[in-house]
Amino acid sequence: MSHTRLHSLWTRLRRRPSDKVIEGLARVGYGARGFVYLSAGMLTLLAATDQMGEAAGSTEAIGWLAQQAFGKVWLVLLGLGLWAFVAWRGVQALFDADHQGHDLKGIAVRVGQASSALFHGLLAATVFEYLDEFGGAAAEAAEDLAERREKAEMLLALPMGQWLLVAAGLAVLALGIGNMVRAVRDDFTDSLACSPKLCRRLSPLARTGYAARGFAYLPLAAFVILAGLRAEPGAVTSLGEALDALEKQPGGSWMLGATALGLMAFGAFAFVEARWRKIRAPLSPG
Template sequence: MSARGPGQGAARRAQHSTGLRALARGGYVASGVLHLLIGWLAVRLALGSSSGSADESGAFRQLASAPGGPLALWAVTVGFAALALWQLAEAVVGVPGVADAKEVGTRVKSAGKGVLYGVLAFSAARYATGDGGGGGQQESLTAMLLQAPAGRWLVVAVGLTVVGVGVFHVVKGWRKKFLEDLRGTGGGAVGTAVVRLGQVGYVAKGVALAVLGGLFVTAGVTHDADKAGGLDDALQTIRDQPFGTALLVVTGAGIAAYGVYSFARARYARL
């Protein structure tokens, strides 16, 4: 108990920090910028452009090349880092108002989000310093996993987990469950727009994640790391389907809608 005390105390202080709360809201703004850029790159991919990968790395590269790009990337880094700390604090001390039956699941989800935002903060910082990572990272990681004992089934499990997250996003958007994350929507026309953007955005993001998870499942089943990939590969898979160009344009627009929704979430999120 004594070992956990200091950590819990720090987490509680973080939860009551007005400054950290404001910076964490900035993390949702950073998420909005990232998704807008990914959506734009996805639409360009659908229309035949190969100027950049339609994923987080491509978005960071676009931001880095823009006027004032390094400064914007540092702002994104701070926002994601603050949001990561906020989520990890919730993982340690819990989310106020959550029923006991849901507490464990809520803490696990907060921990996962904290890790995700932490990775995004680290990636943004690397691009801000001109040290952006190269491509093929997903394939390399998958190849390493495939060499481990029962590695192919581990890759399949990872893929199925990502598929599950994608389905969760689709259901969350379709059933408007994301409204539980907000303390309001602005009311009137603004509120209606926020709800519609959230619905479209969550469904589109969920579809992309489900396809991404499917690539990992395929890599595991075939024992071929080249079958795996990142978000860009998933979007290319959508493009290669019948009516793929139209599907990818719709998906890209949906991801961009999620970006705009994230701006509203920065204002109305329960923090």
């Protein structure tokens, strides 16, 4: 065997474990995300059917988990899983693992992946904050909301602060609408390595999930935008409280219930991605 062929074989052998590590991070990460959204959807459904008091976003779902039996163990596993997802999103955004390309559309997708990495990084940090405050989930949730309002107050104190806060609300609105547009336009089967028949059956799960996730952000966006227009940092709220406000509207319980089922569908599809998503780990930056 020639020196060139030996070198090529050695290079492939060296790269393969790295690829497997990245794939493992991605699959664990999708599973962790699925667990968060399934929990949030389940708790919101219980709220919509008056089985419990309040709806739940991702942060509230983590607080609920902290209060369960073996909650500390679950928090550690969930936190590590979310950091794994952050790592995978970073690979997607920085190294174009999904081969989106460098045109305007590809760059936009990768910016979205970077934003997702930031969001899930904050969520993972929240998990470990709950871990530090184990046994005080309600206090931690109140502290988290107070921190959001404090940041809103700091933003309002800046020049044109009202409009900066409005812009933040519009960014949340754009995120919601973007998810709803994806629900209609995207072909989710392209990213799955399963049989065509199975992929067709799983596609409605993804569409339902993305539509509900997008819809869930709309009331939150409204609160942030109004907080900016009225210069009232106290109007900034959490996703769970925004969904609670939705329930108080005419037909709100039905809308909240449908949203809850959709969030559960989003979580279920994340588990589908953990099993069947095509993970294209790059061999080198590019």
